[in-house]
Structure formats: C-alpha cells, structure tokens
Amino acid sequence: MVPPSQKNTIDFDAAKLQRLGFSSRKKEQTRPVSLAQLRQRLGLELQTSLDAERILNMFYRELQHLVAVDSLGYQHLSSDLRLDIGQPANHSATYRLSHESEYLGELTFRRRQRFSDQELAQLESLLASLMYPLRNALLYRVAIQSALRDPLTNTGNRVAMDQMLSREIDLARRNCQPLSLLMLDIDHFKGINDEHGHSAGDEVLKAVASTLKDQLRNIDMVFRYGGEEFLVLLSGTPREGAQLVGERLREAVQGLQCVAQGKPVKMSISLGCATLEAGESADSLLQRADKALYSAKRDGRNRLAIAG
Ligand SMILES: Nc1nc2c(ncn2[C@@H]2O[C@H](COP(=O)(O)OP(=O)(O)OP(=O)(O)O)[C@@H](O)[C@H]2O)c(=O)[nH]1
Numbered sequence: 063m064v065p066p067s068q069k070n071t072i073d074f075d076a077a078k079l080q081r082l083g084f085s086s087r088k089k090e091q092t093r094p095v096s097l098a099q100l101r102q103r104l105g106l107e108l109q110t111s112l113d114a115e116r117i118l119n120m121f122y123r124e125l126q127h128l129v130a131v132d133s134l135g136y137q138h139l140s141s142d143l144r145l146d147i148g149q150p151a152n153h154s155a156t157y158r159l160s161h162e163s164e165y166l167g168e169l170t171f172r173r174r175q176r177f178s179d180q181e182l183a184q185l186e187s188l189l190a191s192l193m194y195p196l197r198n199a200l201l202y203r204v205a206i207q208s209a210l211r212d213p214l215t216n217t218g219n220r221v222a223m224d225q226m227l228s229r230e231i232d233l234a235r236r237n238c239q240p241l242s243l244l245m246l247d248i249d250h251f252k253g254i255n256d257e258h259g260h261s262a263g264d265e266v267l268k269a270v271a272s273t274l275k276d277q278l279r280n281i282d283m284v285f286r287y288g289g290e291e292f293l294v295l296l297s298g299t300p301r302e303g304a305q306l307v308g309e310r311l312r313e314a315v316q317g318l319q320c321v322a323q324g325k326p327v328k329m330s331i332s333l334g335c336a337t338l339e340a341g342e343s344a345d346s347l348l349q350r351a352d353k354a355l356y357s358a359k360r361d362g363r364n365r366l367a368i369a370g
Contacts (some may be wrong), residue, residue, distance in 0.1 A: 065239055067290070079136045093094070094127055094128065095127045095206060096128075097126060097128060097187060097188075100124060100125075100128050100188065101187065101188065101190075101191050102126055103124060104120075104121065104124055104188065104191035104192070107124065108120060108121065108191060108192065108195035109194075109195055110245070111195075111199070112134075112198060112199050112202040112214055113199060114141075114143055114196060114199035114203060115143075115145055116136075117192070117195050117196060117199050117268065118134065118136050118145055118147065118196075119147060121188075121191075121192055122126075122134045122148065123136070125185075125188060128184055128188070128189075129171075129177075129181045129184050129185055129309055130168060130173070131148070131171045131172065131173050131292055132148050132149050132151040132173045132174060133146065133147060133148030133149055133150060133151060133170050133171075133172040133173075134146075134147045134148060134169065134170070134171055134172075135147075135167070135169070135170040135172065135264060136145075136167055136169050136170075137167060137168055138165075138166070138167035138200060139148060139169075140337040141167075141200055141203050141204065141207075141301075143167070143200075143213050148172070150172060151172040151173050151174045152172075153172065153173050153174065153175065153176050153177065154170050154171065154172045154173075155170070155171045155182055155185065156168060156169070156170040156171075157169050157170075157181065157186070157189060157199070159189070159192075159193065159196070159366070161193050161194075161197055165194065165201065166196055166197055167196070167200075169189070169366045170190075174246055175291065187318050189201040191255035192319070205346075207297050209221065210222035210225075212285075212286040214264060214267060214268065214286075215267055215268055215270075215271035215272075216271065216288050217271050217274075217275070217284045217285055217286045218283075218284065218285040218286070219285065219286060220285070220287065222285060223285035223287065223293055223295075224297060224344075226283070226285070227243075227295060227344050227347075227348075228344055230295055230297050231344055232337060234297065234338055235269055235298065238296070239294070239298050240298065240299060240300040240301075240303075240337060240338065241297055241299070241337070241338040242296045242299045242300065242301060242303070242334050242335060242336065242337040242338070243293060243295050243296065243335070243347060243348075243351050244292065244293070244294040244296065244302030244303075244304060244307065244308045244311070244331065244334070244335050244366075245287065245291065245292075245293050245333065245334045245336075245351040245352055245354070245355045246269060246291070246292050246293075246294070246308075246311065246331045246333040246334075246355070247290060247291045247292075247331065247332055247333075247355055247359070248266065248267070248291075248329065248330075248331055249329075249330045249331060249359075249363040249364060251266070251289075252261065253292040254266055254327060254329070258322035258323065258325065258327055259322065259323075262320075262323070262327065262340075263324035265320065265322065266320055266327060266329060267286075267290060269318055269320055269329075270292070270315055270318070270329070270331065271286065271292065272312075273311070273314050273315055273318060274292060274294060274315075276314075277307075277311055277314050278294065278307070278311075279354075283295040283296070286356055288315050293351075294311070295306070297324065300337060301335070301337040301368065302355065305335055305366065308353070308366040309366060311331070311333070311334060312330070312331055312365070312366060314332060315329055316329070316330050316331075316364065317330045323339075330363060330364035331364070331369075332355060332358040332359050332363045332364060332366075333354075333355060333358060333363060333365075333367070334350075334351045334352060334353065334354030334355030334356070334357070334358055334364060334366075334369060335351065335354060335367070335368050335369060336348075336350040336351035336354060336368075337369075337370035350370070351369055353370075354367040354368060354369040354370075355367070355370060
C-alpha cells in the first residue's frame with residue numbers, strides 16, 4: 063500500500079501526545095516519574111489508539127520511566143496476536159490478563175536482573191491502565207477481522223482479496239518480485255448440492271478451504287472469491303512455481319475423502335494460473351486467471367491451465 067502523502071496527513075496521535083506533553087524524543091522518555099504520574103500519563107496515552115500492537119508498544123516505552131525492563135511479550139491466541147518487543151532476558155514475570163472474567167491475553171516482562179517485590183507491585187499497578195485500552199483494541203480487532211473473513215470457510219472475503227491484491231501488486235512492483243495467482247473452482251458443485259443436499263455442499267466448501275490453507279504457507283492469501291470459487295495469491299512466485307503449487311492443490315482436493323449421508327462425495331477442482339506482467343492492473347490479472355480457469359473447465363475439468 064502506498065503511504066499517504068505527508069503533506070496532507072495530520073498524525074492525530076502524535077499531535078495530541080505532543081500537546082499533552084508526551085514527546086517521542088529519547089532523552090525525555092527515560093526521565094523517571096512517580097507511579098501516580100505514570101498511571102495518569104498511561105491513562106491518557108493508551109486511549110489514543112485502537113491498535114493492540116501500538117498500545118503495547120506505548121506501554122512498553124512508558125514503563126521504562128518507572129521500572130526498566132528488557133522485553134515485553136504478549137499473546138492472545140484466539141485473536142491470532144503475538145508480540146515480542148525488546149531483547150530476550152532470563153528473569154520473567156508473567157500475568158494472565160482478564161477483565162470481568164473476559165480473557166485479555168498473557169503478558170510477560172523480561173529482564174536480566176531479578177524483579178524486586180516493589181517493582182512487581184509497580185508493574186501490577188501499571189497493568190490496570192492497560193486493561194480498558196487493550197480490551198477495546200481486541201474488540202476492534204475482532205470487528206475488523208470479521209469484516210474481512212468469509213464466515214463459512216474462514217478464508218478472506220472479497221473485500222480482503224481486493225485490498226490484499228492491490229497491496230501485493232504494489233509490493234511486487236516495488237521489489238521487482240514475481241506475483242502469481244490461482245483462481246480455482248470446485249467441479250460440478252451444483253451436482254454435489256443436488257445429490258447430497260446444500261449442507262453437504264457447505265461441508266465440501268469448508269473441506270476444500272481447509273485443504274487449501276493446509277497446503278499453503280500463508281493462510282492469509284486464500285480468499286473465497288464467489289460461491290464455489292477461491293483465489294490464492296502467491297507472492298514472490300513465478301509462473302513455474304505457481305503451476306507446481308496449483309497441481310499440489312488439485313491433487314490434495316482430489317484425494318479428499320468426504321462422506322455425506324453414508325455416500326462418498328467425489329470432488330475435484332479446476333484452476334487458472336496467471337502471473338503479473340509489467341504494468342498490468344489487478345483487473346487484467348484477474349481476467350487472465352479467469353480465462354485460464356474457463357479453458358481448464360472446457361478442456362475437461364480437474365486440471366490447471368496457464369493464462370496466456
Ligand atoms: N452449498 C452451497 N452451495 C453454494 C454456495 N454458493 C454457491 N453455491 C452453489 O454452487 C453452485 C455453482 O454451480 P455452477 O456455477 O453451475 O457450477 P458447477 O456445478 O460447479 O459446474 P462447473 O463449475 O462448470 O464444474 C450453484 O448450485 C450454487 O447454488 C454456498 O455457499 N453453499
């Protein structure tokens with residue numbers, strides 16, 4: 063994604079923080095403050111963002127005024143959030159965070175020297191300032207994620223695909239790297255629905271999606287493009303590599319053993335593969351992949367065709 067022009071951008075967080083007396087300059091950051099002062103500062107500063115990573119980074123930075131720590135680790139697995147700031151060290155203090163029985167993740171402070179009881183008490187007191195901002199950030203993250211995911215297959219949806227595709231095209235151009243995509247469609251899916259029922263059809267969609275995700279390194283690059291159509295984005299991958307990946311996906315789906323109402327469900331996919339050309343738009347790349355998919359269908363299905 064191209065960063066917004068500096069000229070037209072007001073960084074509200076930075077502007078607000080400077081007005082409140084929080085400068086990002088290193089010298090001022092290390093000046094010691096009292097626990098009460100720091101809690102007040104954190105109370106103001108942490109509410110300036112809804113981004114969990116940013117909030118934890120601010121917390122880590124401000125924390126140094128009172129208790130110097132070498133690193134801060136955080137994880138909230140169900141939000142797929144994991145963060146390590148600073149340098150590893152052997153002494154640690156870990157806290158399981160929760161608010162009104164809502165789990166908010168696990169936070170670990172690390173340091174080369176042991177923490178004294180007084181320091182631990184201070185850290186615990188500061189954690190209270192983190193609770194609400196972190197909880198809001200986690201809720202925001204869930205909302206954003208659900209807006210970008212297809213709930214049935216847990217792959218990216220069309221909106222996510224559009225965003226990711228234009229970002230990947232920009233990156234591929236900037237870094238002079240190849241970018242390929244596979245457009246794939248389940249063969250005779252209408253027949254599966256008709257013969258086994260719509261809910262069996264849904265199960266097939268889920269099974270295919272999870273096979274695609276299992277076979278690929280980066281699960282964020284699988285999108286449900288239409289009813290029974292998926293799109294796989296392969297960054298840094300030239301045509302030959304994409305062809306190999308496509309064949310692997312085709313074989314994996316063919317090998318799936320689904321059963322509906324005691325009867326086996328035969329499954330296969332057809333794929334169209336296209337690799338970004340110099341100066342090509344996202345629409346043109348998608349169209350070429352779609353055309354290739356169409357010719358794979360026309361030539362008998364359960365096969366991969368390469369775009370011209
Ligand atoms: N179960 C289920 N079916 C869906 C969903 N979305 C689309 N479909 C069905 O997918 C079928 C797609 O049928 P077609 O476009 O004719 O394609 P096809 O039968 O796969 O035939 P080919 O692509 O030519 O091999 C339609 O019957 C849709 O109703 C969904 O979310 N769940």
